[in-house]
Structure formats: structure tokens, C-alpha cells
Amino acid sequence: MLSENLKWYFPSSLPQAVKLIQKPGIILHAGGTRILKTQSKNIIGLVDISNLKLNYIKSKTNSFHIGAAITFNELIKYSKENNCLKMLAAALSQAASTPLRNRITIGGSLKDFPLWSNLYAPLIALNAMMEIKGNKSGIYSVEEYVSEGMIKSKHIIKEIILPRKEEFAWKVMRFALLKFEYPLFNIAISLKLNGKMIDDSRLVITGVRNRFKRFKKAEKFLIGKNLSLNLLNEIEKFVEPKFVSDYKYSSSYKETIAKVYFKDLLSEIIKENL
Amino acid sequence: MFKYIKKPIEKIDGLALVTGNEKYTDDFYFENMLHISILHSGYAHAKIEDIDDSTALRMPGVVDVLSYKNVKQILYTTAGQGYPEPSPYDTVLFGNVMRFVGDNVCAVAAETKEIADSALKKIKVKYKRLKPILHFEESENSKIIIHKDDGAFPKIPVYYDASKNLAAKVEAEVGNFEEAFQNSENKIEQTFFTQYASHCALEPHAAVSYIDTRGRLVIISTTQVPFHVRRIVSHIAEIPISKIRVIKPRIGGGFGGKQEVLLEPIVALVTWKTKRPAKLVYSRKEVFKSSRTRHEYRTIFKVGFQKDGKINAMHLDALENSGAYGSHALTVLSNAGSKTLPLLNKIENLKFTGKGVYTNLPCGGAYRGYGATEAYFGFGQVVDMVCEASGNDIIEYYKKWAIKSGETSPIFKALGEGKEGVAMTVTSTSLNECLEVGARESGWYEKKKLYGVNSTLNKNNRYKRGIGMADLMQGSAIPEIDMASAYIKMNDDGSFNLNVGATDLGTGSDTILAQIASEVLDTPVDKFIVTSSDTDFTPFDTGAYASSTTYLSGQAVLKCAKQIKEQILKVGAEMLGVSLDEVDILDSNVVVKPSSNNENKGEVSYQDICSYSFYQNNQFQIQAAVSHVSPKSPPPFAVHFVEIEVDTFTGIIKVLNYVATVDCGTPINTTLAEGQAEGAIVNGISYALFENYYFSNHGKMLNDTFGKYGMYTAADIPPIKVHLIDSYEETGPFGAKSISEININGALPAIANAFYNATGKRLYKAPFSPEYVLKILKSNP
Amino acid sequence: MKISFNINNQNRELELNPNQTLLTVLRNNGFTEVKCGCNEGECGACLVLLDDKAVNSCQVLAMSVQNKKIKTVKGIGTLHNPNLIQKIFAGTGADQCGFCSPGMIVASYSLLKENSSPSDSEILEGLDGNLCRCTGYIKIIEAVRRSSSVLLKNNVEAE
Numbered sequence A: 001m002l003s004e005n006l007k008w009y010f011p012s013s014l015p016q017a018v019k020l021i022q023k024p025g026i027i028l029h030a031g032g033t034r035i036l037k038t039q040s041k042n043i044i045g046l047v048d049i050s051n052l053k054l055n056y057i058k059s060k061t062n063s064f065h066i067g068a069a070i071t072f073n074e075l076i077k078y079s080k081e082n083n084c085l086k087m088l089a090a091a092l093s094q095a096a097s098t099p100l101r102n103r104i105t106i107g108g109s110l111k112d113f114p115l116w117s118n119l120y121a122p123l124i125a126l127n128a129m130m131e132i133k134g135n136k137s138g139i140y141s142v143e144e145y146v147s148e149g150m151i152k153s154k155h156i157i158k159e160i161i162l163p164r165k166e167e168f169a170w171k172v173m174r175f176a177l178l179k180f181e182y183p184l185f186n187i188a189i190s191l192k193l194n195g196k197m198i199d200d201s202r203l204v205i206t207g208v209r210n211r212f213k214r215f216k217k218a219e220k221f222l223i224g225k226n227l228s229l230n231l232l233n234e235i236e237k238f239v240e241p242k243f244v245s246d247y248k249y250s251s252s253y254k255e256t257i258a259k260v261y262f263k264d265l266l267s268e269i270i271k272e273n274l
Numbered sequence B: 001m002f003k004y005i006k007k008p009i010e011k012i013d014g015l016a017l018v019t020g021n022e023k024y025t026d027d028f029y030f031e032n033m034l035h036i037s038i039l040h041s042g043y044a045h046a047k048i049e050d051i052d053d054s055t056a057l058r059m060p061g062v063v064d065v066l067s068y069k070n071v072k073q074i075l076y077t078t079a080g081q082g083y084p085e086p087s088p089y090d091t092v093l094f095g096n097v098m099r100f101v102g103d104n105v106c107a108v109a110a111e112t113k114e115i116a117d118s119a120l121k122k123i124k125v126k127y128k129r130l131k132p133i134l135h136f137e138e139s140e141n142s143k144i145i146i147h148k149d150d151g152a153f154p155k156i157p158v159y160y161d162a163s164k165n166l167a168a169k170v171e172a173e174v175g176n177f178e179e180a181f182q183n184s185e186n187k188i189e190q191t192f193f194t195q196y197a198s199h200c201a202l203e204p205h206a207a208v209s210y211i212d213t214r215g216r217l218v219i220i221s222t223t224q225v226p227f228h229v230r231r232i233v234s235h236i237a238e239i240p241i242s243k244i245r246v247i248k249p250r251i252g253g254g255f256g257g258k259q260e261v262l263l264e265p266i267v268a269l270v271t272w273k274t275k276r277p278a279k280l281v282y283s284r285k286e287v288f289k290s291s292r293t294r295h296e297y298r299t300i301f302k303v304g305f306q307k308d309g310k311i312n313a314m315h316l317d318a319l320e321n322s323g324a325y326g327s328h329a330l331t332v333l334s335n336a337g338s339k340t341l342p343l344l345n346k347i348e349n350l351k352f353t354g355k356g357v358y359t360n361l362p363c364g365g366a367y368r369g370y371g372a373t374e375a376y377f378g379f380g381q382v383v384d385m386v387c388e389a390s391g392n393d394i395i396e397y398y399k400k401w402a403i404k405s406g407e408t409s410p411i412f413k414a415l416g417e418g419k420e421g422v423a424m425t426v427t428s429t430s431l432n433e434c435l436e437v438g439a440r441e442s443g444w445y446e447k448k449k450l451y452g453v454n455s456t457l458n459k460n461n462r463y464k465r466g467i468g469m470a471d472l473m474q475g476s477a478i479p480e481i482d483m484a485s486a487y488i489k490m491n492d493d494g495s496f497n498l499n500v501g502a503t504d505l506g507t508g509s510d511t512i513l514a515q516i517a518s519e520v521l522d523t524p525v526d527k528f529i530v531t532s533s534d535t536d537f538t539p540f541d542t543g544a545y546a547s548s549t550t551y552l553s554g555q556a557v558l559k560c561a562k563q564i565k566e567q568i569l570k571v572g573a574e575m576l577g578v579s580l581d582e583v584d585i586l587d588s589n590v591v592v593k594p595s596s597n598n599e600n601k602g603e604v605s606y607q608d609i610c611s612y613s614f615y616q617n618n619q620f621q622i623q624a625a626v627s628h629v630s631p632k633s634p635p636p637f638a639v640h641f642v643e644i645e646v647d648t649f650t651g652i653i654k655v656l657n658y659v660a661t662v663d664c665g666t667p668i669n670t671t672l673a674e675g676q677a678e679g680a681i682v683n684g685i686s687y688a689l690f691e692n693y694y695f696s697n698h699g700k701m702l703n704d705t706f707g708k709y710g711m712y713t714a715a716d717i718p719p720i721k722v723h724l725i726d727s728y729e730e731t732g733p734f735g736a737k738s739i740s741e742i743n744i745n746g747a748l749p750a751i752a753n754a755f756y757n758a759t760g761k762r763l764y765k766a767p768f769s770p771e772y773v774l775k776i777l778k779s780n781p
Numbered sequence C: 001m002k003i004s005f006n007i008n009n010q011n012r013e014l015e016l017n018p019n020q021t022l023l024t025v026l027r028n029n030g031f032t033e034v035k036c037g038c039n040e041g042e043c044g045a046c047l048v049l050l051d052d053k054a055v056n057s058c059q060v061l062a063m064s065v066q067n068k069k070i071k072t073v074k075g076i077g078t079l080h081n082p083n084l085i086q087k088i089f090a091g092t093g094a095d096q097c098g099f100c101s102p103g104m105i106v107a108s109y110s111l112l113k114e115n116s117s118p119s120d121s122e123i124l125e126g127l128d129g130n131l132c133r134c135t136g137y138i139k140i141i142e143a144v145r146r147s148s149s150v151l152l153k154n155n156v157e158a159e
């Protein structure tokens, strides 16, 4: 249960907020959905981000800047209205439920990174960047943010930055049997194509051991190859996700089907672009 | 033909429900009310050596702690059944032996829920851990005895042996199974498993109590069985029945889960002791872990049949995991046999054997389908296997062999509920039509040709399609045991009070009972002010279970309304100055029959009639109270057809289409009848494919939230079409039987049969989780 | 402490603790038309409109939405003045026990207010956070479809 003496702060500037969260037990509050799940008694103060003016999506010449307070549904709506950010929107529209997507924010989801996150796989596949303020202020790639342990430090996520150009072929999927269920894993694939040739590729899965995995060998293998369904058989040996067993599924089952879906998604991309 | 029957009449509480105006148990708040929280056992099996509640009691706002130390150890069963109950008395409210993770350790009553919750953490319990039984197949021969020296006993003279962990045992045989089986040309022996499930009524269990102005105890509760609650609370709390009033407000679904008396005795004890209102509401986790579940089952079918498919012998052996207590253990078990075996009533040698065993896992209880769901999984598949082996079309097979009007089954008499059953003849069935319409609407014959293991469509294809079906029957009420009653009085504007003990748990029974009275009295449904389920103001009814409300309570209302009609006619005739046989009712009036040659051709309205009987001549209150016990339990029938697609790479089964034809006699309210069928079908599909309890090695349920448990949303349902195909049941109100339970039973066998059609393999274990399906697909046939 | 909200178009000061969810605060202050089926964001019985968007009130800390506009099912329509969608729900048999109905109505209303002619898949998506155990959803989906066509026919927005 959260403490009855919980203190609330509503700062209106980032520096104020950064200062507040330096104290032990004081953390940021965005959508609050994670905070309510953990119900940690150790939280003594919540710093609400709603006055920090982080609820924006700015479109610049080469990039989109998405404020951390943007909710999943706000992003999806923006994507529909402006015909952009489609891969991210496609992934996020599979998350949780309509009313929850009205609450869950980009920032809270980045900091939280649950196993069932629908956000991380597409961001890593898109090579997204993010800006943080606080202990390690700066701009980092989302991938290094999670891998370098930075995620644990005290900071405020200001925004994520995505390349404007969307000249790549992509697929995202979540594995769950039901529409409103915590997905077992999420896959995102993006291929930069030059005619029939693969110029660059990113193959990402989340929900695995160590949270996420990029199949770099597979990515390397694909680069320079021409699109062809034969690639599917060869790529198999490079895609070896490692899972932990849970009460419902064994790790080996998850590994089997994750492979199946990787191949499915790749083959869809290949067929669509052949 | 009918005016108010077989119509899609809007629920009388409909608008109040959808505007949030109706009140459910947790919506009642009282001044000075105490809030209760329960400490549940974290161990599957343990003896409590001591409870130290001193720190908790010193906390500001904590008022009382109830535990074995201060609560009298009175044995009872939580099963809300007729008295004496067929379930063993093996439970105490707060005992000192914990028998499953979720068992009651103690309760804290405090000024706020938050204080009560924090106080739970301050209670120190000293446990002596005992070895648990976590697998029900090991229970009977285990050295661990779950109900040891606790005095547990059967309330009625039935087999019960706690020393063998046997909560129930049922045996019945007609003919000579063994001999006929041995002499059969072909034999099938197959074992099936069905799993735990939660009812998932959207409203969690809750109870509130207070003392009224005259010192009586009032309990508002989410119950399907208010009268059983009153009796059981009286027994445990030692408060006379005359001092207890139980009210069921609106309740948010039951499905059998609220046929258990779990929370009411606790709030009763707190209120009775402190004289303050008290409220207890389960969290969703508590509902999953501590309330009741669908029993886990193993069924073994042995079938001996001829080359042409005629079954000579069938044996169903059922093993039921009762969990820690034996609530409904015996009756669910009996129903596993009595709701399946009579369907193929021409089998001459039938045997049913069943045992319900204790384990240190959550308790089973009543759950929509009640044994039939568990047994039809295997039954529906073995019939399919027989048809496959003998080259019979299963539709024609059921047409030939299933029970028909004018026929009986010896099982009706041989298998009762804790005693001998009641012999009966089936007099209403549209089963043949159900089979035909279902086959047509589902495209059965075309799809059978198209699909199949070796079809061009399926062969060498990753995605394989199949179609399967299942034929079902259930019952309507427990014959010669269940009783319902109704009371009607007339008001001076021509309206009526209809008071019934029957319990509307969302099913719409308040509405259909009003429709029945409307039809008899030829006056609109909105002329009835329905009051139900208040032990002070409504007459007795056993409650909402055993598919009894429409058939049984409906008949009580019908009989009662007929008596009112006679009284109205009498007053009308007197007012019109004609003889009784010259009048009839028409549109809320008493009229002189057109056929009569009396010159007085007038009419009097219901309003005038009541006014007359109140104020003018021969004054009396037009009123009647009637009870009804059914002599039989006429089975409703249903046939379910399902089409699926199997992804053979992942093991995922996708339901493509579902068609159900249902014979519930006359559907009193077509919308509500369809709704009952649709809700049950969706529950049945999600049970077949997803729902389950996953336990840790220590018997703790791991998936105790909706999200982890997995439930269909609107976004997941396949196309489902229900066709109601009437028959007319003479003993039911306007020909009605029941519909609430039967349709949960079809998905398991129908999907499994469709899987066989698609892949040539069979599923023996539910749920059909993709990992299990993939294992089956990779196995050798 | 007392915090103000605008609930069903009225400014109200509600008593609350800083650790309480909007659901708890609403129910403790008499708005019992908002139901609690799970308290975990997984059933949708507690849906309310927060600044015109449907949210699970059990997943919102009340302090974070002070002064905001909140609408419960009764703010959409009442027994004596029901909203069209509510009338159609009752008339279609989309309510059995009715425990999911307040949340279903909020979800349907917010869907139809944004989009008065949703496709079937948009309807399903709009209801994807609401569990119902009684109806099997068929009549609920039907009620939303019917509401949409009545709105279209009368050329009005969900009000």
C-alpha cells in the first residue's frame, strides 16, 4: 500500500523537478499505472510531471520529438492524423487497453520497461534517441539507455527523438492469445531497402532474458543481401532468443514460437517488397 | 399466441442498471460502519500453534480480531444447498488447521479498510507446517490425511471417509457393464482431464450487515441463496432465524460462485458482537484464491461397441478434486453422470463410478455446468471416436441413439443427488431439429467434405481447419427437492405486487417471472412491482441454482397468478351481476364472454375490481401465495458446432465460427434466453482454450488477476450464432425448461472434435494451451 | 484533506487521502455508480471520463487529477433522463447483471463521441478494456452498432 502521508509536488520546471527527485523516496509520477501496481511503501513523495510541459509532439526537419508525458493514445492519434510514426503507433496500439492507453505515458514506460512493454522493441528497431535531464543529462540512444544501466539513475526523461524519414520496411508484433493480456514478447523488425537490396536491418525482441535482444549476427547477415524467401532458412541459425520459463509456458516453447514469428514477419516483409 | 411470453421484453431493471442507479452490496454504506479484512493462509497445509494479535489490537482504529481463539468451532458446509445438505460438514469459520493457500486464518474489524489491512500485517501467526497433497490423483492413497480428527461428518447418510481423503463417492450401474464390455467387438478406453476455473463474476463477493431498529440482524449479500444464508448464519453464529433478515440487492453475476456462504457469517459475527454495521468485500485476488472454483476432474471412459457403432456398454469413472473442503463434492460428482449418460439412453449397460477427494488446493464448488461440463469433454469425444471408428455420421448417430420424447433412461432413477434419483420420461424435445438446423447453419456437411486431415485444404498446410460438434443435455431444477414459492397481491390501481424468493443474479428472472404473471392475468409487465430475495418479505425459494429459476419459480408464479385470476373473475362477475362461468379476462378487464347469452355485456377494469374489493362489498385483499415442487427435471437440449483453425507451428487454436441450437422449451424472454446462451458459450470457449489455475510447488495460485488468468474481451470473440428451437414442456410455465447452464458444456468437446477433424489428433487435457497443442501435434498418433 | 474536482458538471470538494485512487475517492464520496471489479486496471468496471477520455479510475491517483473534469455513467445519463446509448443498451439486452454496464457505457459513449460511425473493428477496440462475464459481448457489440446507426440517422453526436 502506498503511504498515507504521501507528499505531492507539482513543479513547473525541469530543474525544480530534477532537484526534487534527488531525495530518497521521491520519484516522478506520470500516468501512475506502474506506481499503483508496485504500491511501494518506500515512496514518500511523488513529483507529478503534468506541469512540466512535456506533452508535445514536435515535427522538425529531420526528426520527431515526442515529449515524455505523451500518452500511448495521444501518439496513436497523432500518427493517424499526420500519417507518420506508423511503426511506433502500430506497436503501441497493441498495448494494454483503450482506457489504459489514455493514461500510460512514453516516459513512464521507458523508465519502467516491463517485460510486456510494447514500446521498447520498435524504439530500438528505429534506433530512437532520447534526451534525459538529471544525473547524466544528455542525448542517448534508447538502446544504450537500457544497456548501460542508466535506466536506474535518477533523471527525468524529456523526450524521445525519432528520425523523420520512414523509408524502411517494418513489422511489429506482440505475442499474446488475447487482446487484453500481458504479452509474452514483442518483436520489431525494420529493414532499410535499396531496391531489392537490404541496406540496413534491425531485428529486436523484448520479453526475453535480459529484457531485450538485438540479433546482430542476423542483422549483419541480411545487410547487402537481395530480398528473397531463401533468406528465411539461412537466418534461422542467427535468431536464438533465450527465455525464462514461467508458470504457463516453458522457455523452449517460447523460443520455438519466437523463431516462428521472426520468420513470419520477415517473410511478410520480403513478400510485400519483392 | 402469447402476448407477453416469447417476447424480447426489456429487463425491468434495465435502465436502472445502465444508468448506474441500481445498488449492489458494496454500494451500501452505513454510519459507524466497521470494515473487515481477512488474513488468509499462505501455506497449503499447516497447523496454527498460536496467533498473537495483541499488536494489531493496540492499533488505533482496530476493533476486533476473530480467530479460532474466540470463534466457536462449529462444523458446517459453505455449500448453499437444501437442508440437510448433501455436502459434508467439514468446515469451520476460523479453525486452527489451514488446508489450502487462501484458507481463513483470522479477520480484523477496524474503522477503515486501510486500518484493517495494515493490522493484518501486525498479526503474528505461529504455523507448524504440514505436508500437503497437491495432486488429486495421489490423494486417496496418501498418508497425509487432510481432515484428521476434526469431526468432519456427512449430514445425510452417504458414503464419506475422511481417513481416505474421500469427500464423496457415488456408484451406479444398470445392466452389466463388465460383461457387455468384454463381449464387445470394439473397445475404447480413454482418460480426460479438465482444469480449475474461476467464475469471474465481475462483482467480487461482498456482505454488509447491521442491526435494525428492533435489534435484529440484517445482512445484505451477494448471494444466490438468501434463504440458505439465513439458515447457515443462524447455525454458525447461533442467532435464531427469527432474528435474521437476508437481503439480496442487485448482484453482479454468480454462475454458482455465490451459492456459497463465505462472508455472511463473518460480518454477522462482527455486527452481532459489536452492534455496529460491518462490511466485508473480497478483492479480486481473494475471489480467485479463497472463494470457490470449478472442480478439477479426471474422467475415464470405457466404451464397448459393435462394428455398426451401437454402444453396448459404457463406464464413466470420475475423479474429482474437491480441494480442501467438500462443498458440492457429492452433487457435482453425481451430475457428471446423471447429466451425460441419459443422453444415449439406449445403451443397455451403463456404469458410473466417482470419487471426490480432498487436496490442499482451492475448494471446488458450484459452477455453471456443474459436473456436466467436466464429463461432456470426454463424453462428446468418445461418441465422436465411436462414429469415426464405425463410419457413422455423428449427426445421424445422435438422431438415432439420443433420448427422445416418450423415452426414459434408467440413470434418472439410479443417480440422484445423495439419494436415489427420480424416474421420469422425457416429454419435450426438439433435439432432432436442433441437429438438423445446426448442421445446416454451420455448413456441417460441406465443411466435413472440405476439411479433414487428408483434404487438399489441410494437407501440407501450416494452418489446418476442422469442424466439430457436441450434443448436450442438462436438467431443470432438482426434482422433489427444490421448492419455490410466490406471493401476489393486487393494488387499487390494478397493479400487482409480485414477491418471489427467486434470486435474480443478473439473469433477468425478476423480468421473466413478471412476464409469466402478465400472461396469466393478461395485463402488461409494468403492472408488476417485483420484489425478490428478501427473507422478511418474500416467500421461500431454494435459490438460483440447478437451472431452476424459470422452470420451478416460474411455475410457482404461474400457479399463483392463476389463483389471483380466479379471485379477480369472482369479483368481476359479482360486479357485473353475471355468473362466474360467463366471464373472462381481457386486457386488464373482466368481460362477459361474447359466447355468453347474458344480456349484461359490460366489462370492469382491474382498477375498479380492486377498488371494489377494498372498499365496497364483501371486502377482501385479492392475494395468493403458492408453492411449487417439481416432480421431474426435464432436460433442455443443445447442439454446438464449431469451426477452428490450428496453427501447427505455434499450437494456437483459433475459433472461426460457432453455431448453437438450443431447446429450452419455450423461451419466456427471447433476448434474455439468447443472452444466457451467448454468455455461457463465450465462457465455455475461454475455459476450453485459456482459463486455468496455475500453482506454485507449494500450492499457491500464481495467476490470480484477470490479466494473468486471461479472459475474453469483446475484441476476442469469434462469430457466434444461437438458434432457439422451441419444444413445449407441459410441466413448465408456458412450456419452459431451462437454459442457463447447458451451453457452457459444448465448447470443450466440440473444439476437441474439430481439432481431430483438422489434424487427426485428439486433445485429452484442457485447457488447449498452445504449448500443449503443439506437444500433441508433435506426438505420434 | 479536501480537494476539488468537477464531477458530472458540478464543482465538488471531496475528502481524500493522498495515496487514494480516483475510484476509492469517488466511491467513498457517494459516486457508487463507479464499480470496482478488480482494482488492477484489468476489468474496466471503474471507467470514468477524465477530460472526456475514458480512464480506469482505479489506475489514477486522485491527487494527480485535481480540478479536472470527471464524468461518471450518471453524468452521461440518469434513470429519469437517460442517454440514447443507455436506452439502447437496455433495449438490446446488453445488460445482464449490469455490473459491467457503467464501464461499458462510458467506453461506448467515449468511442461514439469521437467517432459516431465506428467500424466493427473500431467498436471492438473501443471496448477492449471492459470485461463482461454475463453476456458474451454479442448484445453489447450490437447495442453499440445500433447506437451508432441511430446517431447517424438523426445526424447528431453522442450527447
Ligand SMILES: Cc1cc2nc3c(=O)[nH]c(=O)nc-3n(C[C@H](O)[C@H](O)[C@H](O)COP(=O)(O)OP(=O)(O)OC[C@H]3O[C@@H](n4cnc5c(N)ncnc54)[C@H](O)[C@@H]3O)c2cc1C
Pocket: A027, A028, A029, A030, A031, A032, A033, A034, A035, A036, A037, A049, A068, A069, A094, A095, A096, A097, A100, A103, A104, A105, A106, A107, A108, A109, A110, A111, A112, A114, A116, A117, A118, A119, A155, A156, A157, A158, A181, A182, A183, B707, C040, C041, C042, C059
Ligand atoms: C493492466 C495493465 C496492463 C498493461 N499492459 C501493457 C502492455 O500490454 N504493454 C505496455 O507497453 N504497457 C502495459 N502496461 C503499462 C506498463 O506496465 C506501465 O504501467 C506503464 O508503462 C507505466 O507508465 P506510466 O506513465 O503510468 O508511468 P508511472 O507509473 O507514472 O511511472 C513509472 C515509472 O517511471 C517513472 N517516470 C515516469 N515518468 C518519467 C519521466 N518522464 N522520466 C523519468 N522517469 C519517469 C516513475 O517515477 C516510475 O518509476 C500495462 C499497465 C497496466 C496497469
Ligand code: FES
Pocket: C035, C036, C037, C038, C039, C040, C041, C042, C043, C044, C045, C046, C047, C056, C057, C058, C059
Ligand atoms: S476496477 Fe478498475 S479496471 Fe477493474
Ligand code: FES
Pocket: B202, B252, B253, B506, C094, C095, C096, C097, C098, C099, C100, C101, C131, C132, C133, C134, C135
Ligand atoms: S452484464 Fe454482468 S458482467 Fe456484464
